[in-house]
Amino acid sequence: MRRALRVELRRGTAPLAAAAMFGAGVWMLAVHPDDWGGRWAGLANYLRVSLLILCALMIAAGAWQSGRERRRDIDELIASTPRPGWQPVVVAWLAVTLAGAVGLLGAFAGAAVLVARVATYTGGGWWWTLTVGVLALAAAAAVGVLVGRLVPLRVAAPIAGLATYLGLAIVIYWDGNPAAWLSPVYGGWAVYSLVPDRVTALQAAWLVALTVLLLAAAARQRRAALLAGGLAVTAAVPIITGPGTYRLPADPAAVELVCTSSGPQVCLSRINAFLIDDVTEVVQPILARLDGIPGAPRRAADQAAQPAGQSLESDDGTVWLSLDYQSTALGGLVSRKSLRADFRQVTRARCEDPSGTRRIDQRVYRTDTLATDWMLDEAATPDNVPLARLRSLPEPAQRTWFAAYLDAAHRCDTSALIRLGEQL
C-alpha cells in the first residue's frame, strides 16, 4: 500500500491538490489576518472559516483523481487485477487527503509561527477545532472520490466544487440551527468561546463515519456503507437535536483579565493580552483626561470579559473595548481609530421618547459629537467653532462642562443637552 501511495502522492492529483490548498490557505490568511492574529483559537477558527473554499477544492481534487481511470480508459485493465477494488479507491483518497492537508497545514504553519511569537493564551481546546477541520478535509476528498466514480464527466470536478461552495455557504445562514454543526465550516463563535466537548466529539464522529460511508459507496462495499451510514446517523441525530451554535459559554481562562499596574487601569482578557501595550498607549491618555470627572469611566476593559447580559452602555465606570478583530498578523493593533471609537459608548445619549422609539434630536446629536471630540482630544477643524470655544475655556471649566454633559446624558435631559451645546 505504501508503494502505491508514494506513486499517487508524486504523480496523481495529490501534488496539484497540495499546491492548490497551500495557495488558497495563504490567500485566505492574507485576506483577514485580523481574524487570527496573535490567537491560537483565532487561527483554528479561521481554518474552519476557510473550509468554505477549501472543502470545495478538496472535493474537486477528489473527483478529478477518482475520475482518472475512466478518463484514461484504464478501468478495464484495473478490473482484471486481483486487488480488491476498495484499496485503489482508498489509496487515491488518502493521497489527495494527505497532500491537501499538508498543503493547507503548511500555509497555516507559517501563520502559526507568527501567532506563537505573541500569543498569550494557549488553551481553549483550539486543537480540537483544528482536528475537526482536518477531518472535514478528509470527508470532502471522499465526497469528491464518490462524485468522480459516479459521474462520467470531466466537468464533474469543478461543478462538484462549486456546488459544495454554494451548499456550505447556505448552511452558514443556518447559524443558530443545531443542524449547522453538521457543516464543518466555522459557525462564527468568538475566539474565547468554548465549543462543548460533546459537540466536538460528535462532529468528529460524524465526519469520520461520513468519510467511511462515502468511500464504501465509491468502492461499492455495500455492507461497510450500511454500517458507516448507521454510525453517521447515530452521530448526526444528537447533533441535530442538541443546542444550537448561539450563546456558547466563554472560556473562563481565556477571558481572565490581565490589567496594567500603573496609570488608569486597562484590562484585557488573557487571550487578547498580547495587545495590552498597544491598547494602553491609546486608551490611557483618554482615561487620564477623564480622571476625576464625575460620571466618567475610570477604566477600560476587554469586551470579551464583560459579564454575560450586561449592555455596553451600563454605567459601571468601565469602557468596554472590542478587540475581536483588532490584531494584525504580527500581533499589533489594527486600528487605533476604532479603539478610540469604543469610547463613544460614553458620549452616546440614549434617550427614548414616550412612544418607545429612539429619536435623536439633531441638536442633541451635535452636543454628543462635541463631547466626543473633546473627550478624544480630536483636532479642531476651522468649521468646528463650538469645539474651539470649549477648548478656549480654562481646563476646570472644560471638565465642568463635560461633567454636566455626562449628567444630562445620564438623566436623558434633552433640554439640558441642547442648552449645553448652544452655550458654546
Add this chain to the structure above:
Amino acid sequence: MTTVSVDGLRVSYGKRVVFDDLDLELGVGVHGLLGPNGAGKTTLMRVLATALHPDRGDIRLLGHHIGDPSALRQARRQLGYLPQAFGFYPRFTVREFVEYFAWLKEMPPARIPLAVDRAIERVGLLERADDRMKHLSGGMLRRAGIAQAIVNDPRLLLLDEPTAGLDPEQRVQFRALLRELGLDAVVLVSTHLVEDVVAACTRVNLVDGGRLVFTGLPDELMAAGGDGDSGDSPIERGYTAVLRGARTVPR
C-alpha cells in the same frame, strides 16, 4: 495439459449476441487468435481477462472456476492482460506505472522492484524506465503495456493487438519474447498480422461471426489454403480458405 477451459460461453451486448455456446481449450504455449474485424476476438479476450462477465458459460482459468470470488482472485494473480485500447497515466514514469500494476496484482512487496526492472528490460525499455509515459512514442507505450502485463510472470497472458505500433525490429524482438513466455505459460495473442502467428505461435484459433471456425497448428492452417485462394502467403491463403469454408456452412 489444458489450463484454460471455456464451455458453452454466451456473450451479448444488449440484443446483439457475440458468442453463443462457444467452447475453447488452451494449454501451455503461444496461441494466435485470428479473425476479421467484429468476429469477437476482443470480446473473448475481455471475458478471459475477467473484465467482462459473460451471460452464460463455464470458465476455468488455470484450474480456477471464475464464478467463485476467491478462485477468481487467485486466477487474476496469475493473469497478465494487455487490452486493445491501452490506457495509461501520462504523469507516471514507466517504472512507476509497471510498479503500480505490480501492486494491483498483489505481488509480494519484496519482489516488486526486481520484477519491475526485469519486465521493463524484457520489453527493451530499461533506458526509458524513468521517462514519463506521456513522453513515449506509440510503440514504446505498447511495450510499456506489455511490461505491466508480464510483471507478475503470469501463467495466463492475454495480449490484444500487442504488435500494433511496433516497428519491424521491435516485432522480431517481441516474437522472441512471446516464444520465451510460451514455454511455461498460456499466451493468447489476438492479432491481424498473420505472419506474427507463423513466427511465434504454436497453435492458431480462428473466430468468425462468434464461432470458433478453426483450431490447430499454423502449418495446418497454411495447408488449408490452395493456389486459388486470395492472399500473398500460405498462411493468408489458409486464413481466407477457412473463412470462406466456414461461411458456406449453415449455422
